[in-house]
Amino acid sequence: DAKTTQPTSMDCAEGRAANLPCNHSTISGNEYVYWYRQIHSQGPQYIIHGLKNNETNEMASLIITEDRKSSTLILPHATLRDTAVYYCIVAPFGNEKLTFGTGTRLTIIP
């Protein structure tokens, strides 16, 4: 699986948009970008995934650059409950061996 690079930590003010970057410059053509988050030792929670088009669901938006070498997860109106570790994972669709790196620890500040 392609390797991803994420900032170790980020802060965001409550109510503002949280933009979490991910670099995946070695991504292959058949690999998707997945985002999961883990809130304080709870089970990881699936957020969103995409191949090359931008995606949006009720939780977040995923913006993938045209060359697919990087992406940004956007939480449009961050709340305190969005404080978590966010993992960007690149893998073929539904790859069972999801490789979780160290992720970005996002802290939402009141």
Next chain:
Amino acid sequence: DSGVTQTPKHLITATGQRVTLRCSPRSGDLSVYWYQQSLDQGLQFLIQYYNGEERAKGNILERFSAQQFPDLHSELNLSSLELGDSALYFCASSVEDRGVAFFGQGTRLTVV
């Protein structure tokens, strides 16, 4: 609530013992995955079952084994436990063998 149920939530046992962790997947999901999360290793994929058959294997120790039953629930058996086996063990499920995975809340195993 992801719909994946893991029991027990917490388990404390002594070195050398054997334990069984249980996972009930979401209704309709055929695939079950097991992950281990320890402080110094992050989330590690252990093994996957699809409709009762082993589908993929990761960094699972020989002392560990798993199975998926006809009703699709799965059990992870850990034997000859060592202090280093203390970790969170997560189960995840998906509809098919290559779907987006939904995780349970985990079993926290402490080996003393």
